[in-house]
Amino acid sequence: MTTTVPIPDGWPGTEARARAVQEELRARLVRDETGPPPGTGHVTGVDVAYDDGRDLVAAAAVVLDAATLGVVAEATAVGRVAFPYVPGLLAFRELPAVLAALEALPVPPGLVVCDGYGLAHPRRFGLACHLGVLTGLPTVGVAKNPFAFTYDDPAAPRGSTAPLRADGEEVGRALRTRDGVKPVFVSAGHRVTLDNACAHALALTPAYRLPETTRRADALCRRALREAGGAGAVSAAAGGSAR
DNA sequence: GCGACAG
DNA sequence: ATCTTGTCGC
Numbered sequence: 001m002t003t004t005v006p007i008p009d010g011w012p013g014t015e016a017r018a019r020a021v022q023e024e025l026r027a028r029l030v031r032d033e034t035g036p037p038p039g040t041g042h043v044t045g046v047d048v049a050y051d052d053g054r055d056l057v058a059a060a061a062v063v064l065d066a067a068t069l070g071v072v073a074e075a076t077a078v079g080r081v082a083f084p085y086v087p088g089l090l091a092f093r094e095l096p097a098v099l100a101a102l103e104a105l106p107v108p109p110g111l112v113v114c115d116g117y118g119l120a121h122p123r124r125f126g127l128a129c130h131l132g133v134l135t136g137l138p139t140v141g142v143a144k145n146p147f148a149f150t151y152d153d154p155a156a157p158r159g160s161t162a163p164l165r166a167d168g169e170e171v172g173r174a175l176r177t178r179d180g181v182k183p184v185f186v187s188a189g190h191r192v193t194l195d196n197a198c199a200h201a202l203a204l205t206p207a208y209r210l211p212e213t214t215r216r217a218d219a220l221c222r223r224a225l226r227e228a229g230g231a232g233a234v235s236a237a238a239g240g241s242a243r
Numbered sequence: 244g245c246g247a248c249a250g
Numbered sequence: 251a252t253c254t255t256g257t258c259g260c
Contacts, residue, residue, distance in 0.1 A: 050251055085251070087248040094250070116249045126249070148248045
C-alpha cells in the first residue's frame with residue numbers, strides 16, 4: 001500500500017498565519033474531561049523523524065494495550081516537510097505526517113501521547129492540544145526538555161512532581177519517572193486533566209525515563225525514514241501481541 | 244531590541 | 251530534530 005502524505009487544506013504557509021490558526025483552534029480545546037483511566041483500552045504513541053537533506057519526514061503511530069503495554073498495531077507515514085521548525089509552532093511541522101499515520105491505523109488509537117507539549121505553550125496550544133482538537137481524541141504531551149518554562153527540581157523518588165510554570169501559572173508538571181533521573185515534562189492536551197496525564201505518564205514508564213509509547217514510536221519513525229524510498233508512503237499493520 | 248526556546 | 255566512536259555497566 002502506497003499513497004502520498006497530504007498536507008491538509010489550508011495548512012498555513014507563514015508564521016503569522018500559523019499563530020492565527022492556534023488562536024482560532026484554541027477555542028475548541030476541551031479541558032473539563034478527566035480522560036480515560038490509566039491501564040485501560042489503547043494508548044498510542046506518535047513521533048516524527050526528519051531527513052533535511054532529502055526533505056523527508058517520517059511519522060509513526062504505535063498502539064499499545066494500556067494494561068500490558070504490548071503492541072497492538074502500528075502505522076507509518078512518509079512525506080515532505082510541511083513547515084520549518086519554529087519554537088511555538090512545532091505542530092505545523094509535525095502534524096501532517098502524524099495525522100496520516102494515525103489515519104492508517106487499523107484500530108482506534110484511544111489516548112494519544114505526544115512527544116512535546118500540550119497546554120505548556122506560549123499561547124497555551126502546543127502540539128498535543130492541536131492534535132486533540134483536529135482528531136477529537138484525548139491527548140497528552142510528554143516532553144524531554146523544559147522549553148522556556150520554570151520549575152523546581154522534583155524530589156528524587158520516581159513519582160515526585162513539581163509545577164511547570166509560565167508567569168506563575170501551572171501549565172504542566174515536571175515528573176520524575178525514574179529514581180534520581182532527569183524528569184519529563186507533562187502537560188494536558190485535549191479532553192484530559194493534568195493529574196490524569198501524569199498518571200498515564202507514570203503507568204507508561206515501568207522501566208525507562210520516557211513513556212513506552214514514545215520509545216516505540218521514536219524507534220519506528222526512524223526506521224521508516226531509513227527505509228523511505230519513493231515520494232510518499234503510508235503503511236499500517238496490526239498484530240503484535242494480538243496474534 | 245536581542246536571544247532562547249518542544250522537536 | 252540531527253551531526254557522531256567508543257565506552258562503561260548490568
